[in-house]
Amino acid sequence: MAEAKIEIVGPGEIPQITELFNKIFKPARDAVSFRRRFQGRCNILILVASVYNEPAGFYIGFELKPTMYFSWLYGVLPEFRRQGIASQLMDAVHAWAPDQGYEGIRFECHNQHRPMLHLAIARNYDIVGIRWDPDRGDNLVIFEKSLGLA
Numbered sequence: 001m002a003e004a005k006i007e008i009v010g011p012g013e014i015p016q017i018t019e020l021f022n023k024i025f026k027p028a029r030d031a032v033s034f035r036r037r038f039q040g041r042c043n044i045l046i047l048v049a050s051v052y053n054e055p056a057g058f059y060i061g062f063e064l065k066p067t068m069y070f071s072w073l074y075g076v077l078p079e080f081r082r083q084g085i086a087s088q089l090m091d092a093v094h095a096w097a098p099d100q101g102y103e104g105i106r107f108e109c110h111n112q113h114r115p116m117l118h119l120a121i122a123r124n125y126d127i128v129g130i131r132w133d134p135d136r137g138d139n140l141v142i143f144e145k146s147l148g149l150a
Contacts, residue, residue, distance in 0.1 A: 002083040004049040004056060006092045011038070013046060020048075020058050024075040037072070038062070043100060045069075047092055049076070049085050056080035059089040064106055068144075069097045071107035074116065086119055094123075098147050105147065108140040117141065 009016075014031045022028045038044055041062040049057040057076035064070035071093060076085045097105055108131070109116045125143040133140050 002051045002056070002080065002085065004051050004085050004088045005053075006047055006049050006088060008096075009046050009048050011035070011044075011046075013048065016048065016055065017046060017058050017060065020055055020077065021073070021075060023077055034060075043069075045093070045096060047089055049080075049089055051080060051083075051085070056083075057085045057089060059093060061093060061105075063102075067101075067103040069093075069100070069102040069105045071105055074107075081115070086116070087123075090119065090123060094145075094147070103147055104144055106142065106144045108142050110136065110138055110140055112138075 014034050018029060018031045018034060043063040045059070045061045047059040048055055049059075055077070057080060058073070059071070059075075060073045061069055061071045074086055074089055076089075093105065106128075107120070107125075109120065110133070111117070120143045123145065125145040127141055128144045129142040130139045131142060132138075
């Protein structure tokens with residue numbers, strides 16, 4: 001398991017996030033698409049995971065509602081997968097969110113992203129539903145985890 005350095009970064013790092021995203025996901029996005037997604041969002045959290053000072057992955061989330069945080073994107077570069085980077089990013093979010101007053105975290109995942117599905121179950125997320133993703137023509141599995149604040 002690689003020991004990643006997890007850092008909170010600001011909107012000035014959107015070009016780096018865009019570059020990482022485009023190495024991990026298809027179709028490609030530009031920085032404008034990320035900025036547009038952030039419009040009107042509260043409490044945006046952007047994390048970058050680095051291993052030996054080399055970017056290895058990222059996380060983006062924002063407030064879904066006052067008590068629920070939404071984990072929008074996790075991404076780990078292929079050469080850093082299966083080294084615990086996504087787990088470390090998730091742990092960082094789980095540590096940060098309660099300090100911000102959130103009682104739970106939600107995220108959505110496509111069924112074919114099996115490592116993320118396994119991680120969610122290993123981290124005690126519950127499957128709370130599915131929804132149709134018209135952009136990809138596929139269902140998303142909806143996960144939620146209570147942070148145990150109440």
